[in-house]
Amino acid sequence: MICVSIGCEQQDRMMAEHRRLAELGARLVELRVDYLHGEVDLKRLLANRPGPVIVTCRRQDEGGRYRDSEEARLALLRAAIAAGADYVDLEEDAARCIPRCGASKRIVSFHDFHRTPDDVEAIHRRLASLDADVVKICTTANRPADNLRMLRLVQASQTPTVGFCMGETGAPTRLLCGKFGSPWTYATFQDGLPLAPGQFTYRQMVELYRYDEINAQTQVYGVIADPVGHSLSPLIHNAAFRAMGMNRVYLPIRVAPEHLAEFLDTAPDLGIRGLSVTIPHKEAVIGLLDDVDEAVRGIRAANTVVFAHGRRAGYNSDYAAAMGSLEEAIGVSFRGRQTLADRTALVLGSGGVGRAIAFGLVERGARVVLCDGEPSRAVRLADELRCQAVDWAERHATPADIVVNCTPIGMHPNVDATPFDKRHMRPSMVVFDAVYNPEETRFIQDARATGCTCVTGVDMFVRQAAMQFKWFTGQDAPIALMRQTMKQAMAAPR
Numbered sequence: 001m002i003c004v005s006i007g008c009e010q011q012d013r014m015m016a017e018h019r020r021l022a023e024l025g026a027r028l029v030e031l032r033v034d035y036l037h038g039e040v041d042l043k044r045l046l047a048n049r050p051g052p053v054i055v056t057c058r059r060q061d062e063g064g065r066y067r068d069s070e071e072a073r074l075a076l077l078r079a080a081i082a083a084g085a086d087y088v089d090l091e092e093d094a095a096r097c098i099p100r101c102g103a104s105k106r107i108v109s110f111h112d113f114h115r116t117p118d119d120v121e122a123i124h125r126r127l128a129s130l131d132a133d134v135v136k137i138c139t140t141a142n143r144p145a146d147n148l149r150m151l152r153l154v155q156a157s158q159t160p161t162v163g164f165c166m167g168e169t170g171a172p173t174r175l176l177c178g179k180f181g182s183p184w185t186y187a188t189f190q191d192g193l194p195l196a197p198g199q200f201t202y203r204q205m206v207e208l209y210r211y212d213e214i215n216a217q218t219q220v221y222g223v224i225a226d227p228v229g230h231s232l233s234p235l236i237h238n239a240a241f242r243a244m245g246m247n248r249v250y251l252p253i254r255v256a257p258e259h260l261a262e263f264l265d266t267a268p269d270l271g272i273r274g275l276s277v278t279i280p281h282k283e284a285v286i287g288l289l290d291d292v293d294e295a296v297r298g299i300r301a302a303n304t305v306v307f308a309h310g311r312r313a314g315y316n317s318d319y320a321a322a323m324g325s326l327e328e329a330i331g332v333s334f335r336g337r338q339t340l341a342d343r344t345a346l347v348l349g350s351g352g353v354g355r356a357i358a359f360g361l362v363e364r365g366a367r368v369v370l371c372d373g374e375p376s377r378a379v380r381l382a383d384e385l386r387c388q389a390v391d392w393a394e395r396h397a398t399p400a401d402i403v404v405n406c407t408p409i410g411m412h413p414n415v416d417a418t419p420f421d422k423r424h425m426r427p428s429m430v431v432f433d434a435v436y437n438p439e440e441t442r443f444i445q446d447a448r449a450t451g452c453t454c455v456t457g458v459d460m461f462v463r464q465a466a467m468q469f470k471w472f473t474g475q476d477a478p479i480a481l482m483r484q485t486m487k488q489a490m491a492a493p494r
């Protein structure tokens with residue numbers, strides 16, 4: 001179940017939002033009365049309510065906005081009980097002051113906005129001992145192991161426990177806590193107005209992640225990156241899972257580089273079966289895998305990990321997807337000669353995607369010239385692939401038939417940036433941008449205006465995601481749906 005938190009300054013608006021959420025199907029809401037300005041009329045707030053409510057009045061040192069005295073706050077919580085609130089949220093000290101009274105159920109809660117304490121299990125036992133109907137324990141995840149500790153605590157608890165970690169690192173626990181037995185999770189009603197760090201919106205929870213369908217048998221997948229918020233992978237993979245009736249969910253997972261090994265160790269215990277891997281982990285992940293395919297060995301970068309039979313297998317779908325996209329475009333541009341042989345290709349960027357595309361181009365006989373803002377990276381890759389490297393400042397001097405952008409330049413939100421000056425484009429060029437968000441980058445717009453043949457990152461992205469889907473599920477992906485979902489997402493107002 002999803003509990004939607006409502007934080008409004010005006011009581012009438014709070015009541016109106018509750019009615020609207022009930023119409024949308026929300027079965028439980030949290031009324032954050034500490035957000036209200038002026039005198040709180042609890043009888044009016046709770047009268048004729050369209051569904052069950054939790055009344056919460058959080059003081060400032062607990063992450064709330066209540067500014068009056070502690071005595072006034074405790075009186076407000078007692079008034080909520082007297083008014084017949086379905087649940088009242090009581091911090092540990094408040095629970096000691098307010099005995100059970102009436103029919104209201106007691107949520108005894110603990111929050112730590114800085115860390116996950118070493119003694120979190122002992123804290124949970126204290127909360128449960130305070131005549132709790134439900135324990136709520138929310139800490140901040142600073143590393144992957146914090147997420148696993150929290151979910152294991154929820155799973156092992158004898159008292160119903162709402163438990164998850166806050167912050168971007170802890171965000172997956174908000175989506176997985178139900179799989180581990182949490183009676184509900186929390187969401188915010190409006191986009192851009194989270195009431196706690198890492199909170200998702202109700203709409204995201206329902207439409208994108210299908211939270212209420214997640215159960216103990218749900219298979220978990222995700223994309224690991226740092227940062228991860230820009231990724232569209234959850235949209236297209238979850239749309240595919242939904243369309244094919246699969247009990248699977250795909251999550252965005254922020255993993256800092258220094259925590260990559262720890263995350264991979266904890267992933268199977270979270271129910272994770274497969275991962276998409278992107279910046280900055282594509283190269284570093286290889287040393288943490290048990291098996292890799294031929295493409296990964298040649299490219300020395302992996303963008304997919306599958307967990308099976310106690311082993312970690314790495315694959316690279318960037319390589320095949322990029323080559324398929326390029327060869328299709330070249331078949332048109334070069335008058336039916338579907339070959340890259342003897343074409344000069346300038347590859348901008350030598351990270352994970354750049355390595356994959358350069359490897360594919362060299363393998364197909366193209367003359368590859370590498371260029372990177374960090375020249376030493378381009379030189380190292382050129383040595384590995386036995387091709388040429390030039391300084392970033394010299395990129396426009398390369399007489400290229402194909403120009404491929406494998407840098408993040410031009411990616412949302414920096415949409416006005418371009419890695420290659422329009423003045424150096426020629427109509428005979430094939431221009432390929434691996435950036436997919438937005439699809440029509442400044443680089444692609446300039447190329448179209450020049451008359452170049454263009455390949456966008458959307459085509460490559462959907463192709464590589466479809467390959468990942470097959471590795472994850474053993475079934476062919478609904479490619480048309482994935483492409484449509486992605487285009488709709490990028491067309492939506494930001």
